[in-house]
Amino acid sequence: MEYFIYIGTLIAIYATLTISLNLLVGYTGLISIAQAAIYGVGAYTTALLALNFTNDLLISFVCAAVVGVFVSLIIALPSLRLTNEYFLIATMGFQAIIFSLFMNLEITGGASGLYGIPHPTLFGHTIRAGWEKLLVALALAVICYASALRITNAPFGRLLRAVREDQTAVASLGKSVFRVKLAIFVFSAVFASAAGTIYVYSLTALDPVAFHLDESIFIITLVIVGGTGSLNGSILAAALLILLPETFKFMAIPEAIAPEVRQVLYGALLVFFTRFRRQGLIGEYRDVLK
Amino acid sequence: MASADTILRLEALSKSFGGLQAVRDLSFDVNAGTITSLIGGNGAGKTTAFNLITGNLVPDSGHIYLRDARVDGLPPHKVARAGIARGFQELRLFNRLSARDNVEAAIPNLRGESIIRALIGGRELMDERNAADARANALLDDLTIASQADSLAERLSYGQQKLLSLGRLLAAEGELLLLDEPTSGLSPGMVDDFCTRMRRLTGNGKTILLIEHNVDIVMRLSDWVVVMHQGTKIAEGRPEEVRNNVTVMHTYLGITS
Numbered sequence: 001m002e003y004f005i006y007i008g009t010l011i012a013i014y015a016t017l018t019i020s021l022n023l024l025v026g027y028t029g030l031i032s033i034a035q036a037a038i039y040g041v042g043a044y045t046t047a048l049l050a051l052n053f054t055n056d057l058l059i060s061f062v063c064a065a066v067v068g069v070f071v072s073l074i075i076a077l078p079s080l081r082l083t084n085e086y087f088l089i090a091t092m093g094f095q096a097i098i099f100s101l102f103m104n105l106e107i108t109g110g111a112s113g114l115y116g117i118p119h120p121t122l123f124g125h126t127i128r129a130g131w132e133k134l135l136v137a138l139a140l141a142v143i144c145y146a147s148a149l150r151i152t153n154a155p156f157g158r159l160l161r162a163v164r165e166d167q168t169a170v171a172s173l174g175k176s177v178f179r180v181k182l183a184i185f186v187f188s189a190v191f192a193s194a195a196g197t198i199y200v201y202s203l204t205a206l207d208p209v210a211f212h213l214d215e216s217i218f219i220i221t222l223v224i225v226g227g228t229g230s231l232n233g234s235i236l237a238a239a240l241l242i243l244l245p246e247t248f249k250f251m252a253i254p255e256a257i258a259p260e261v262r263q264v265l266y267g268a269l270l271v272f273f274t275r276f277r278r279q280g281l282i283g284e285y286r287d288v289l290k
Numbered sequence: 291m292a293s294a295d296t297i298l299r300l301e302a303l304s305k306s307f308g309g310l311q312a313v314r315d316l317s318f319d320v321n322a323g324t325i326t327s328l329i330g331g332n333g334a335g336k337t338t339a340f341n342l343i344t345g346n347l348v349p350d351s352g353h354i355y356l357r358d359a360r361v362d363g364l365p366p367h368k369v370a371r372a373g374i375a376r377g378f379q380e381l382r383l384f385n386r387l388s389a390r391d392n393v394e395a396a397i398p399n400l401r402g403e404s405i406i407r408a409l410i411g412g413r414e415l416m417d418e419r420n421a422a423d424a425r426a427n428a429l430l431d432d433l434t435i436a437s438q439a440d441s442l443a444e445r446l447s448y449g450q451q452k453l454l455s456l457g458r459l460l461a462a463e464g465e466l467l468l469l470d471e472p473t474s475g476l477s478p479g480m481v482d483d484f485c486t487r488m489r490r491l492t493g494n495g496k497t498i499l500l501i502e503h504n505v506d507i508v509m510r511l512s513d514w515v516v517v518m519h520q521g522t523k524i525a526e527g528r529p530e531e532v533r534n535n536v537t538v539m540h541t542y543l544g545i546t547s
Contacts, residue, residue: 147409150408150409150411151405151408151409154402154403154407154408154411154415155394155400155402155403155408155418155419155422156402156403156404156405156407156408157408158387158391158394158395158403159395159403161384161386161387161391162384162387162391162395165383165384165385165386165387166382166383166384168346168366168378168382169378169382169383169384170367170395171365171366171367171370172344172366172367172370172375172376172378172382172462173367173370173375173395173396173398173458173462174367174368174370174371174398174462175367175370175403176365176367177367183405184405187405
């Protein structure tokens with residue numbers, strides 16, 4: 001039972017991450033490869049806060065979001081004025097820098113990460129049981145989905161799509177492209193960091209490898225498999241791609257090579273979807289890059 | 291020209307790209323409520339002049355005034371907010387948005403375009419949305435493409451796309467409209483329709499600055515014509531004056547005798 005609760009929590013975390021990235025990639029045409037870095041900033045902020053100051057869940061969310069947004073602004077200010085391909089490369093650079101800091105700083109525990117993180121508390125109650133953590137993770141995913149749905153259905157969402165279609169035209173209509181991009185980038189960072197909080201508290205430990213470039217590529221894979229510009233697709237893809245490798249456990253694949261098989265599988269899916277089904281499983285749009 | 295009702299003034303604008311001087315010492319005025327045409331052969335610098343006016347390019351020297359305010363050096367979205375609406379030769383529609391969304395995306399000052407307001411929601415935004423829908427539907431109706439309101443812009447025929455780009459331009463509510471070859475690729479019937487619409491627009495207080503290749507349309511439609519050649523202005527005047535100008539006949543209209 002614990003096992004299924006853990007898988008459920010993982011799916012909720014990845015659904016949150018995928019939706020937050022889909023707003024950038026699918027709606028706005030901003031292909032960011034730094035989502036895992038911002039996710040990691042949220043996770044490290046939460047872990048350091050819990051180890052040194054407080055393990056209050058709400059304070060953790062707020063602090064993770066504040067630091068996550070701060071870092072996202074450092075990424076956004078030089079990157080957002082670049083065109084699509086260069087934006088992608090710039091965010092990859094930031095991903096590499098931030099991961100390297102996680103791995104090498106003393107405060108982040110270097111390559112061994114941080115452990116012995118206390119369980120979180122909410123209104124004085126300690127959240128210890130797996131199912132309680134699952135509920136928190138689900139609550140975050142639902143809030144993320146609902147707010148993403150709300151902003152994408154509003155005129156703001158239309159403006160996001162317009163930016164994806166033609167930035168020059170958007171500017172010619174008197175609307176600041178940079179402001180729109182900045183707003184969605186910050187919004188996305190809030191949820192990516194909050195996902196980091198959930199991750200740390202569900203494991204009560206933190207491994208820097210979880211925030212490697214591979215992780216950013218995995219989240220992009222989820223966006224593409226689910227469908228760029230489809231929030232439901234993001235949830236579906238998170239569920240499917242987390243569950244899929246778990247089925248290895250019931251197949252004759254040796255535990256030792258399971259992680260490699262998983263990487264090959266994800267890579268193959270990425271190639272398959274970009275080549276044969278660019279709208280993803282249930283997505284609306286075929287092409288993000290024009 | 292009279293300066294009292296001058297809406298746009300270009301003063302000694304120059305722009306070069308590397309060794310190529312695309313626009314050199316270009317000055318002219320556009321009077322409010324008129325149609326002014328910018329003509330000249332390929333490479334004369336017409337589109338560069340447009341890009342300078344709209345802030346897509348920054349001039350090397352010279353100034354641009356909209357009414358009394360300097361707009362050179364402003365980024366494109368601020369120039370647009372100051373009241374200059376631009377149509378593009380290559381249309382630049384939002385292809386995977388519906389025709390109605392293309393128009394609504396141009397409506398200025400929508401509160402629902404703020405992420406915070408979008409999150410809060412509320413009755414006010416619903417009212418705003420209904421008003422925007424009504425405005426877009428009215429524009430699409432007037433442009434005879436109301437039946438396509440829910441189609442993606444990329445699914446429309448070329449003629450319909452041209453009309454839609456005009457609709458988007460009008461929704462932006464600029465007082466000065468910059469149109470880059472609005473009639474190219476249109477059937478003769480649609481060209482007539484376009485000319486009628488432009489006349490009606492100036493009647494409703496809009497001012498139009500036009501890049502146009504079709505000399506007949508220029509002569510028929512314009513109140514004032516500015517002729518460019520190799521980046522400089524070689525003549526300007528009323529259409530009949532320009533038509534009779536010897537330099538223009540030689541260099542642009544290709545009449546030698």
